[in-house]
Amino acid sequence: MFKSNVGTVDRALRILAGLVLLALVATQVIGLWGLVGLVPLLTGLLGFCPLYTVLGIRTCPASTAR
Numbered sequence: 001m002f003k004s005n006v007g008t009v010d011r012a013l014r015i016l017a018g019l020v021l022l023a024l025v026a027t028q029v030i031g032l033w034g035l036v037g038l039v040p041l042l043t044g045l046l047g048f049c050p051l052y053t054v055l056g057i058r059t060c061p062a063s064t065a066r
Contacts, residue, residue: 008012
């Protein structure tokens, strides 16, 4: 579907950041703006970032691109 443009470390950090933000929303530590955590979570899980495509950024090696 999409070519992967997010590397392994980048993916792990995105997933972690997304989960932390969503956990903070769930525990009512931060407000609903924390739902923005869905963006890094989804891009980390999918391994594709549309903004990276626009900016011409790629954090994964070319040999692992799908």
